[in-house]
Amino acid sequence: MTGAGAVLEAFADYVDGESAVVHRVALRLSPDRLTIALPDGTAFDWMADELREVPDQADSAGLVLAPAGDMLHRLHVGTGEIARLIRLNAPALRRRPPVENKGKIAAWAAGAIASVSLIIFVLVPVMANQLALLLPPAGERALGDATFEQVRTALGDADFLPVELCETPEGLAALTKMEARLDVGPDLPYPVTVAVLDHDLVNAFALPGGRVILFRGLIEAAENPEEVAAILAHEIGHVVNRDPTRDALRLAGSIGVLGLIFGDFAGGTVMLLLANQLINAKYSQAAEIGADDYAHAVLTEAGLPPAALGTFFERLRAEHGDEAGWAAHFSTHPRMVERVDAALEAQARAEAAGGAAVPALSASEWRDLRSICGPNSASEQGAAGRVGRQ
Amino acid sequence: MALRDLTTDYAGRGTPMFRLALKTGVLTVLTLGFYRFWMKTRMRRYYWSAIRPGGQPLEFTGRPTEMLTGFLTAVVVLAFYIGLVNLILMFLSFSLFGGDAPAYLLSFLGLVPMIFFAQYRARRYILARTRWRGIRFGLEPGVKGYVWRASLWWIVTILSAGILWPVKTFELEKYRTDRTWYGDQRFEQTGGRWSLMGAMKHVYIAAALIGAGSAAAALLEQPIWFVATAMGAAWAPLGLAHWKAESFKRLTEGKRLGEAGFRCRPRGGRIVAIYLLGGLAIAGLLIALLFALGMGIGILLSVFDPELIAQGFDDLASLAALPAWVATMAGLTAYFAAFLFWGVLREVFITMPVARHLAESTEIVNPDALNAIRQRPRDEFAEAEGFADALPLGDGI
Ligand SMILES: [Zn+2]
Numbered sequence: 108m109t110g111a112g113a114v115l116e117a118f119a120d121y122v123d124g125e126s127a128v129v130h131r132v133a134l135r136l137s138p139d140r141l142t143i144a145l146p147d148g149t150a151f152d153w154m155a156d157e158l159r160e161v162p163d164q165a166d167s168a169g170l171v172l173a174p175a176g177d178m179l180h181r182l183h184v185g186t187g188e189i190a191r192l193i194r195l196n197a198p199a200l201r202r203r204p205p206v207e208n209k210g211k212i213a214a215w216a217a218g219a220i221a222s223v224s225l226i227i228f229v230l231v232p233v234m235a236n237q238l239a240l241l242l243p244p245a246g247e248r249a250l251g252d253a254t255f256e257q258v259r260t261a262l263g264d265a266d267f268l269p270v271e272l273c274e275t276p277e278g279l280a281a282l283t284k285m286e287a288r289l290d291v292g293p294d295l296p297y298p299v300t301v302a303v304l305d306h307d308l309v310n311a312f313a314l315p316g317g318r319v320i321l322f323r324g325l326i327e328a329a330e331n332p333e334e335v336a337a338i339l340a341h342e343i344g345h346v347v348n349r350d351p352t353r354d355a356l357r358l359a360g361s362i363g364v365l366g367l368i369f370g371d372f373a374g375g376t377v378m379l380l381l382a383n384q385l386i387n388a389k390y391s392q393a394a395e396i397g398a399d400d401y402a403h404a405v406l407t408e409a410g411l412p413p414a415a416l417g418t419f420f421e422r423l424r425a426e427h428g429d430e431a432g433w434a435a436h437f438s439t440h441p442r443m444v445e446r447v448d449a450a451l452e453a454q455a456r457a458e459a460a461g462g463a464a465v466p467a468l469s470a471s472e473w474r475d476l477r478s479i480c481g482p483n484s485a486s487e488q489g490a491a492g493r494v495g496r497q
Numbered sequence: 498m499a500l501r502d503l504t505t506d507y508a509g510r511g512t513p514m515f516r517l518a519l520k521t522g523v524l525t526v527l528t529l530g531f532y533r534f535w536m537k538t539r540m541r542r543y544y545w546s547a548i549r550p551g552g553q554p555l556e557f558t559g560r561p562t563e564m565l566t567g568f569l570t571a572v573v574v575l576a577f578y579i580g581l582v583n584l585i586l587m588f589l590s591f592s593l594f595g596g597d598a599p600a601y602l603l604s605f606l607g608l609v610p611m612i613f614f615a616q617y618r619a620r621r622y623i624l625a626r627t628r629w630r631g632i633r634f635g636l637e638p639g640v641k642g643y644v645w646r647a648s649l650w651w652i653v654t655i656l657s658a659g660i661l662w663p664v665k666t667f668e669l670e671k672y673r674t675d676r677t678w679y680g681d682q683r684f685e686q687t688g689g690r691w692s693l694m695g696a697m698k699h700v701y702i703a704a705a706l707i708g709a710g711s712a713a714a715a716l717l718e719q720p721i722w723f724v725a726t727a728m729g730a731a732w733a734p735l736g737l738a739h740w741k742a743e744s745f746k747r748l749t750e751g752k753r754l755g756e757a758g759f760r761c762r763p764r765g766g767r768i769v770a771i772y773l774l775g776g777l778a779i780a781g782l783l784i785a786l787l788f789a790l791g792m793g794i795g796i797l798l799s800v801f802d803p804e805l806i807a808q809g810f811d812d813l814a815s816l817a818a819l820p821a822w823v824a825t826m827a828g829l830t831a832y833f834a835a836f837l838f839w840g841v842l843r844e845v846f847i848t849m850p851v852a853r854h855l856a857e858s859t860e861i862v863n864p865d866a867l868n869a870i871r872q873r874p875r876d877e878f879a880e881a882e883g884f885a886d887a888l889p890l891g892d893g894i
Contacts, residue, residue, distance in 0.1 A: 120553065122631030127680055127870040129553060129630055161556060163517065163539045165508040165547035171554065179872070181631055183553065212566050219569040219576075226580040234581065238588045246591035253597055360584035364576045 124179025
């Protein structure tokens with residue numbers, strides 16, 4: 108058997124990178140070098156440690172060789188003993204050339220990150236804030252309707268059907284009564300539309316154009332109708348302040364940019380992110396305080412206890428900790444304690460002013476509201492659904 | 498002495514292609530898409546080296562880092578457009594029309610010239626990084642002329658309800674080919690503007706059958722005419738395969754490289770067979786994969802909740818026994834696995850066999866004219882194919 112120390116001769120195809128002529132050359136493999144003899148009699152050496160293999164070749168038995176650092180010369184060695192011996196003899200056959208222009212790549216990367224950050228975190232939010240105030244009411248409603256359907260589809264479970272809307276007549280009547288009690292009509296250019304979705308997340312959110320969505324999980328987690336009314340008032344506060352409209356416009360600007368960066372290796376993920384972002388809308392601290400203030404005022408006006416907002420947050424925090432499993436919209440807020448205090452202060456002011464203490468709903472209306480998703484839905488789904496979430 | 502015509506060997510094999518596509522695909526998913534420049538480069542090296550006219554493999558010499566830099570360049574430009582222009586369009590669309598469709602339409606129309614721009618630049622990059630017998634290919638600068646010609650011919654194609662598609666294909670291919678070089682020798686596309694019309698004939702027949710059948714059924718209220726529609730629908734894929742093979746043949750045989758030329762004998766039937774059998778193989782393997790994933794989830798379930806097996810697995814609600822993070826991970830894995838395997842199997846069962854057939858049926862006529870060709874200078878092309886990468890151009894190689 109021919110070992111790595113022996114000398115072997117063979118033929119191969121050689122191109123010089125100057126003309127398109129393919130030279131049939133004689134190869135002579137010695138332990139430390141490969142001698143290439145051209146048909147015209149001239150010969151030259153490629154040293155064994157400078158031999159490089161052109162990678163990812165389809166013809167895996169043969170070899171395409173180039174000397175290190177040389178862009179143009181190529182030697183096509185066919186299948187056979189010579190290819191095997193070159194593989195044995197050349198120690199750095201698979202070493203890759205050093206990466207060139209590292210500085211330039213880093214500069215471009217920094218530039219791209221800076222400009223994309225500027226667009227996503229500064230330009231798009233600033234413009235979205237301005238445009239949200241200019242959007243006519245009909246446009247806002249259309250934007251809300253479009254996003255509502257996306258959210259329902261995204262929340263749909265394994266069967267890919269949109270999440271069910273909850274609308275037993277009695278439950279809807281109770282909900283309507285609660286909305287009427289809050290009486291926010293004059294603050295908005297369009298009516299508020301409240302919908303309950305049959306999903307056990309403890310959450311609520313607002314969409315552009317006066318759409319407020321409560322999840323069944325939130326109604327079940329509330330201890331009394333005043334707490335639901337307080338959450339409703341808080342969400343309507345976001346609507347009055349145009350927070351969801353800002354958010355939706357900002358997303359319209361930034362989602363496309365994100366899709367651009369991550370490429371289309373998984374088309375669906377961007378849509379999932381979008382829906383997730385809408386549900387777990389993280390407004391600024393100022394926006395949350397603004398919505399709370401609005402809620403306190405509306406609740407006081409309606410003769411309902413503003414403290415209910417505080418007690419609801421407080422209890423959920425005590426039960427679930429600050430974990431993001433519940434009500435991401437509320438829980439990610441860093442200054443929960445301050446908000447609870449603000450609610451209690453508002454309560455003190457309301458009591459000092461002598462607010463009437465009529466309950467938000469009667470006991471039977473409260474029962475109706477709690478079964479708005481159908482008589483059995485709460486117990487059935489509660490047992491089978493999301494054990495992991497609780 | 499005239500040499501024999503050069504036939505083309507094809508060295509690509511299913512197993513190595515599967516391994517390469519799977520490995521690079523997994524890395525791309527794991528790096529949130531950033532490995533894709535390395536994936537594209539490696540896949541191209543493989544596909545290029547598989548094609549061996551006269552036994553000499555093509556070589557793709559592009560580098561992933563230059564594709565990354567080009568992509569970053571494109572991101573800076575496009576992020577501005579996509580972020581701000583889309584936001585304003587969305588706003589105007591909802592303000593004026595109460596819906597988002599006009600915004601999407603305008604946004605897309607704004608991107609169309611950019612897509613043509615990206616196509617030509619990508620072609621320039623790919624040719625500049627392709628070598629055969631040590632000699633570089635190249636495409637002259639000329640993107641402006643391409644963008645307006647492409648816009649024009651697309652409008653003509655749309656206005657003619659697609660009938661003039663072959664004319665558009667020929668005109669754009671001629672523009673590109675006439676600016677393509679192999680070393681110091683320029684290519685030339687011969688054949689007239691109308692030369693591809695005949696290649697489309699079976700598609701026209703299929704479209705006529707579908708249109709006439711539906712119209713007759715609707716007007717005469719005789720459902721029997723839908724038989725014609727059904728025949729047209731069956732004819733259409735065959736017609737498309739014929740178009741693919743025949744237009745490739747006519748365009749390739751119309752190309753001249755100095756004294757050298759090409760002969761090409763692709764068969765539409767072969768293309769149909771590849772799509773049909775390849776599609777069946779992909780469907781079968783994907784179903785097997787989903788079954789295996791289902792088994793995997795079943796095993797996970799039995800680990801977390803052994804009683805479930807005893808009770809029987811009756812509906813999807815039983816999945817709730819899994820902890821949330823396990824369910825999420827299983828879902829993500831299944832999603833990406835299906836996505837990934839679809840891409841990998843498509844390379845193995847469709848793209849590569851089609852490339853093999855087209856390569857093996859092509860010959861170079863009068864190849865001794867090639868020996869006079871000299872090298873051309875390197876096209877330092879900083880932006881690589883960044884725009885084509887960032888825009889949704891599909892995965893055309
Ligand atoms: Zn809020």
